[in-house]
Amino acid sequence: MPENRKTRSKTILDSRRLALSAPITGKTGEGGKKIWSSLTVSVFNNLPCITVFTNDPDDQKNENGVIRAVVDPIEFSAVLIDFERVIAGPDSKENKRQLCNVERDRSNTPQGEKPAVRSAFCYGKDEDGIAWVALSARGRPNIRFDFGYSRYHYLQHKSGEQVSKSEASQLFALGWIHLVRTFVTDLMRTEYEHPQAQNEGGEKNNRGRNSPTAKSHYSEIEEDDIPY
Numbered sequence: 001m002p003e004n005r006k007t008r009s010k011t012i013l014d015s016r017r018l019a020l021s022a023p024i025t026g027k028t029g030e031g032g033k034k035i036w037s038s039l040t041v042s043v044f045n046n047l048p049c050i051t052v053f054t055n056d057p058d059d060q061k062n063e064n065g066v067i068r069a070v071v072d073p074i075e076f077s078a079v080l081i082d083f084e085r086v087i088a089g090p091d092s093k094e095n096k097r098q099l100c101n102v103e104r105d106r107s108n109t110p111q112g113e114k115p116a117v118r119s120a121f122c123y124g125k126d127e128d129g130i131a132w133v134a135l136s137a138r139g140r141p142n143i144r145f146d147f148g149y150s151r152y153h154y155l156q157h158k159s160g161e162q163v164s165k166s167e168a169s170q171l172f173a174l175g176w177i178h179l180v181r182t183f184v185t186d187l188m189r190t191e192y193e194h195p196q197a198q199n200e201g202g203e204k205n206n207r208g209r210n211s212p213t214a215k216s217h218y219s220e221i222e223e224d225d226i227p228y
Contacts, residue, residue: 020145037143043187048076052135069101069119083123087170096124129166131173147173
């Protein structure tokens, strides 16, 4: 790592209890065990960041198996609100949305055309009422993280009947949204650092981001390639 590159301190969002996990379909590890991917949320350089660690042996050559999307605070908050609305919708109808993270460098984009999508945060509820999230990028594993029961807890009614998978999924998704919103908001407030002006290299605009001339290392994907 370059000496002048800022490192991120560990926070409550790094707790493994807050990470979402999902098995990679059709692949197993040593001894036939499932290979698990994980999705985390963090705050870095004043911005929310969604990261998927694919843990896929065939994906390690691509950014070391990491898919990442940095999101503006307003868009991040809006997506969480929209996810809540999706969850509150009818269970019998599939509903899915995606927040497209477009390429910052638009020098090669013809005027009037949409910039390339480099990653997309996808979220929704399927026809069975299961709430889910994913982070998609072109040529990368398509991993859906379903909300549901853990191995250690379950909900039941007074009668002793277990709460349905769909109802539990939606409740746990709302719980995740609440915690992520709370912790991200708290960290952005308490760890905020105002961007410093840079005189040479890596110029930043008035929102503290790299200027549009900066090249991105993210893979470009077309909107039609987003799997969910």
